[in-house]
Amino acid sequence: MTRYIIRRVLLTIPVLFGVLVLVFFLNRVLPGSQCRALLGERATDAQCAAYDHSHGLDQPIPVQFGTYVANVAQGDFGVSVKTSQPVTTLLIERLPVTVELSIVALLFAVIVGVTLGIISAYKRNSAIDVITMTGANVGVSIPIFVLGLLLAFVFAILLKGTPIALPPSGRLTPGLTVIPLSDAWGLQGLTGPPRVVLDFLSNMYTFNSLVTGKWNILADALRHLILPAVTLGTIPVAIIARITRSSLLDVLGLDYIRTARAKGLSERSVVRFHGVPNALLPVVTIVGIQLGSLLGGAILTETIYNLSGVGRAVTEAIMARDYSVVEGFVLVIAVGYLLVNLLVDLSYAFLDPRIRLS
Amino acid sequence: MSRTHRWSPLAVIGVLGIVFSACTNAASPTPSSSTASVAPPSAAASASAEAFTGKSYPDTAVDCKNRPKGYTGEFSQIKAVDRLTVEFDLCTADVAFLAKLAFATNGIQESAYLDAHSKDKSIVRNPNGTGPYMFKEWVSGDHITLTANPNYWGDAKPIAQTLIFKWADTAEKRLQDLQAGPASADGIDNVAPDDYDTVKADSSLQLINRDAFTILYLGFNVDDPPWNNEKVRQAIAMGIDRAAIDTKFDPAGSEVADYFTPCSVPGGCVGDKWYSYDKTAAIQGLKDAGFDFTKTYDLYFRPKVRGYFPNPPGTAQEIQAQFQGLGIKLTIHTEDNAKYLDNSAVGKYSLFLLGWGGDYPDMTDFVDYHFGQGANKAFGTKFPDITALLAQGASELDATKRLDIYKQANNLIRQHVPMVPLTHAASAAAYQADVTGALASPLGNDVFWIDKPGDRQQLIFEQNAETSGLYCSDESDGDSLRNCEQIFDPLYTYKPGATDVIPNLATKCDANTAGTVWTCTLRDGVKFHDGASLNANDVVATFAASWDTKNPNHVGNGGSFEYFPGLWGGFLNPS
Numbered sequence: 001m002t003r004y005i006i007r008r009v010l011l012t013i014p015v016l017f018g019v020l021v022l023v024f025f026l027n028r029v030l031p032g033s034q035c036r037a038l039l040g041e042r043a044t045d046a047q048c049a050a051y052d053h054s055h056g057l058d059q060p061i062p063v064q065f066g067t068y069v070a071n072v073a074q075g076d077f078g079v080s081v082k083t084s085q086p087v088t089t090l091l092i093e094r095l096p097v098t099v100e101l102s103i104v105a106l107l108f109a110v111i112v113g114v115t116l117g118i119i120s121a122y123k124r125n126s127a128i129d130v131i132t133m134t135g136a137n138v139g140v141s142i143p144i145f146v147l148g149l150l151l152a153f154v155f156a157i158l159l160k161g162t163p164i165a166l167p168p169s170g171r172l173t174p175g176l177t178v179i180p181l182s183d184a185w186g187l188q189g190l191t192g193p194p195r196v197v198l199d200f201l202s203n204m205y206t207f208n209s210l211v212t213g214k215w216n217i218l219a220d221a222l223r224h225l226i227l228p229a230v231t232l233g234t235i236p237v238a239i240i241a242r243i244t245r246s247s248l249l250d251v252l253g254l255d256y257i258r259t260a261r262a263k264g265l266s267e268r269s270v271v272r273f274h275g276v277p278n279a280l281l282p283v284v285t286i287v288g289i290q291l292g293s294l295l296g297g298a299i300l301t302e303t304i305y306n307l308s309g310v311g312r313a314v315t316e317a318i319m320a321r322d323y324s325v326v327e328g329f330v331l332v333i334a335v336g337y338l339l340v341n342l343l344v345d346l347s348y349a350f351l352d353p354r355i356r357l358s
Numbered sequence: 359m360s361r362t363h364r365w366s367p368l369a370v371i372g373v374l375g376i377v378f379s380a381c382t383n384a385a386s387p388t389p390s391s392s393t394a395s396v397a398p399p400s401a402a403a404s405a406s407a408e409a410f411t412g413k414s415y416p417d418t419a420v421d422c423k424n425r426p427k428g429y430t431g432e433f434s435q436i437k438a439v440d441r442l443t444v445e446f447d448l449c450t451a452d453v454a455f456l457a458k459l460a461f462a463t464n465g466i467q468e469s470a471y472l473d474a475h476s477k478d479k480s481i482v483r484n485p486n487g488t489g490p491y492m493f494k495e496w497v498s499g500d501h502i503t504l505t506a507n508p509n510y511w512g513d514a515k516p517i518a519q520t521l522i523f524k525w526a527d528t529a530e531k532r533l534q535d536l537q538a539g540p541a542s543a544d545g546i547d548n549v550a551p552d553d554y555d556t557v558k559a560d561s562s563l564q565l566i567n568r569d570a571f572t573i574l575y576l577g578f579n580v581d582d583p584p585w586n587n588e589k590v591r592q593a594i595a596m597g598i599d600r601a602a603i604d605t606k607f608d609p610a611g612s613e614v615a616d617y618f619t620p621c622s623v624p625g626g627c628v629g630d631k632w633y634s635y636d637k638t639a640a641i642q643g644l645k646d647a648g649f650d651f652t653k654t655y656d657l658y659f660r661p662k663v664r665g666y667f668p669n670p671p672g673t674a675q676e677i678q679a680q681f682q683g684l685g686i687k688l689t690i691h692t693e694d695n696a697k698y699l700d701n702s703a704v705g706k707y708s709l710f711l712l713g714w715g716g717d718y719p720d721m722t723d724f725v726d727y728h729f730g731q732g733a734n735k736a737f738g739t740k741f742p743d744i745t746a747l748l749a750q751g752a753s754e755l756d757a758t759k760r761l762d763i764y765k766q767a768n769n770l771i772r773q774h775v776p777m778v779p780l781t782h783a784a785s786a787a788a789y790q791a792d793v794t795g796a797l798a799s800p801l802g803n804d805v806f807w808i809d810k811p812g813d814r815q816q817l818i819f820e821q822n823a824e825t826s827g828l829y830c831s832d833e834s835d836g837d838s839l840r841n842c843e844q845i846f847d848p849l850y851t852y853k854p855g856a857t858d859v860i861p862n863l864a865t866k867c868d869a870n871t872a873g874t875v876w877t878c879t880l881r882d883g884v885k886f887h888d889g890a891s892l893n894a895n896d897v898v899a900t901f902a903a904s905w906d907t908k909n910p911n912h913v914g915n916g917g918s919f920e921y922f923p924g925l926w927g928g929f930l931n932p933s
Contacts, residue, residue, distance in 0.1 A: 036699040036700045040834060043918075083826065085498070093497075094499060149534075156538040157538060170524065177495065306524070306525075308498065316824075
């Protein structure tokens with residue numbers, strides 16, 4: 001197993017380098033200059049020439065690439081030309097937003113999707129099955145931007161003033177702020193990777209407020225997460241429900257299930273103890289794929305709900321030709337994908353002893 | 359040299375000692391090495407317990423008659439004459455000096471803070487000004503929080519104790535947040551024209567119109583056939599129904615553009631009005647000019663909503679339809695924002711739609727950038743008769759003569775038709791109905807310290823985009839500059855909600871008779887947010903940082919200090 005993990009980790013290196021090359025050169029072939037994108041109508045040719053020179057953009061592209069790779073190898077992703085912040089700082093600020101949203105959306109999708117799938121399989125061909133699967137079809141078909149705007153309109157505007165009204169944007173009600181964990185725990189002097197991890201966790205507002213006991217912040221952060229998580233999680237709910245149903249139906253038709261029934265077990269016990277655990281393997285695969293795509297694909301949800309996550313950061317950076325940000329973020333998203341895939345593969349071994357043995 | 363200076367023999371020797379050092383070598387404002395730069399202390403300064411040493415930048419004034427290579431700017435030297443007096447020595451008279459001085463990029467920085475925080479760029483996200491609001495926090499991608507400055511120098515103090523800036527890039531999202539209630543947003547910028555009625559119909563909201571201070575135009579590259587024929591361009595000028603564009607796409611308060619510059623700018627609307635719409639005459643004019651109706655021509659635009667361009671695709675299609683009515687076939691092309699600006703600036707588009715949002719209320723802001731000597735190549739070869747007049751107009755001190763110059767210039771623009779002015783589009787902000795005092799500035803530099811957000815202590819304003827940075831001299835987008843307006847004070851400012859220029863950190867700025875020396879008296883007792891007192895050296899340091907590319911503080915967000923050369927002619931030590 002250890003050898004397998006090491007081999008998989010080593011295999012990520014050429015993949016990541018390929019991503020790096022691709023993103024770097026795609027960035028450079030995009031039409032339009034960084035200078036004009038940043039400075040707008042007023043930029044003069046002379047200003048742009050000076051800008052390109054000061055930012056090394058007048059160097060040959062291979063030279064720029066060499067410099068960039070050398071910097072990345074030392075952990076330096078560069079600095080955003082739009083905000084003057086190091087890309088690593090931006091990652092620490094933006095990635096937690098998307099990770100938090102993705103986790104909540106995935107929890108919603110798994111809990112609701114698996115439950116619906118099991119019920120649907122259990123009550124196969126009943127009215128509940130038809131309604132559930134029709135709902136799943138609608139869920140997988142409705143575009144995120146339609147669902148998001150619709151939910152925001154209903155819960156923020158139509159239900160304004162009622163107890164179930166929900167905020168249409170942002171992560172916290174303006175005026176509320178979270179305290180960095182380094183301050184809360186008196187670790188201001190902490191530096192290096194531990195500080196990065198601490199700052200990363202600080203920016204996951206639900207986690208931060210949970211561990212610091214700021215219940216009002218936690219409640220507010222969760223209220224702000226409900227609509228985006230439901231919006232982002234609806235398509236995965238539908239997919240997971242359908243996969244769970246079909247997988248469980250397959251399993252329920254196998255010989256050992258018939259044996260379990262013949263032994264006199266109740267149908268509920270058969271499904272719960274013999275059917276569901278064995279039907280989860282394809283569901284895990286799908287969950288893994290969904291988590292990967294959620295990490296990099298929450299752009300629409302983040303835009304609709306004005307969340308400052310990875311998706312928005314990348315799209316804004318592309319528009320501004322903020323090369324370092326695009327490259328750094330895409331690389332981290334790729335790492336996320338690879339990591340999730342690795343975890344999914346490893347989880348097979350734990351879920352299915354046959355794979356472990358082979 | 360200032361006429362207010364007294365020259366001692368020692369001072370002359372001192373100046374002679376440094377006269378051979380290149381004036382462009384100066385790196386940062388240094389204490390003057392001679393009394394030439396240190397004026398006798400004023401009464402106010404005498405009263406101060408602090409000893410004050412005035413600084414000059416550069417140490418030796420730029421010789422305007424023998425300028426350093428590449429220097430096109432109008433400053434010769436900026437001097438702290440005494441603690442509360444600053445002198446701007448110019449190479450040429452600048453009639454718009456005060457209007458430019460009031461622009462947000464000229465907010466005054468504290469010199470010591472500038473020195474300490476510009477090199478590592480920490481100043482970009484930790485500003486220190488004298489304005490009504492102090493910076494508190496910036497949650498990247500989410501919001502900026504400012505708090506009321508308890509020591510604000512103004513007679514009135516900020517009403518809302520907290521000011522929060524949020525952003526959303528679509529008008530629909532901003533409106534949705536406003537409709538969700540004051541916990542989400544008290545005010546929003548740039549309501550979509552289609553949503554004006556929605557806001558008006560909602561009793562919990564109010565719409566505040568922003569006067570038109572923009573221009574949308576249909577540009578020609580006058581070097582490219584068939585638009586290189588002036589008769590053709592004149593015919594097109596007659597054949598475009600500008601009123602139809604205004605009616606169909608512009609929000610209330612917008613105007614058909616009869617001149618390139620809005621009429622609220624002195625000199626903007628002198629001379630002959632633009633050609634009246636006459637389709638028959640236009641077609642005849644095209645025929646007389648030998649126009650080739652068999653070809654298909656290209657029209658370019660960028661699908662990016664701007665204040666001057668509320669409906670890019672609709673307007674482009676309308677232009678296409680109107681050309682079709684003249685018998686001319688157009689193919690519409692769109693380009694990404696950055697590429698579009700790149701290409702239009704170098705004259706790659708023969709026929710294109712573009713516009714401008716005014717920065718300060720003077721003709722130079724509109725016409726010089728587009729038709730002056732320093733204009734880019736969007737319209738192709740410049741017209742020498744226009745550029746000569748604009749150069750005169752920029753430095754003509756006599757208001758009557760200046761108006762006459764711009765009358766001639768406007769007429770020449772009308773004659774040469776490098777573009778067809780289409781509309782002056784207005785825009786609007788919207789607020790919760792219980793917010794009082796809110797104004798929408800035509801210049802976009804809304805101030806919020808006069809707004810009362812009902813019975814709430816905080817005001818939340820949602821703008822179009824995230825602030826780029828708060829080292830304001832180096833910023834150029836309207837959203838950043840709006841934030842800057844709350845934190846920093848220029849020497850002069852614009853009257854809230856209007857374009858009048860009024861004293862601010864300076865109680866007055868007077869010009870000599872030639873208009874080449876401006877002496878500004880600073881308000882006494884003003885403190886920066888960190889507690890430091892404002893003095894004339896802060897003004898010198900602020901301008902020096904933007905002016906000189908070799909100044910160690912000439913390091914900002916992008917570092918291009920884009921507005922400075924536009925306002926003041928050019929950088930010292932241009933690269």
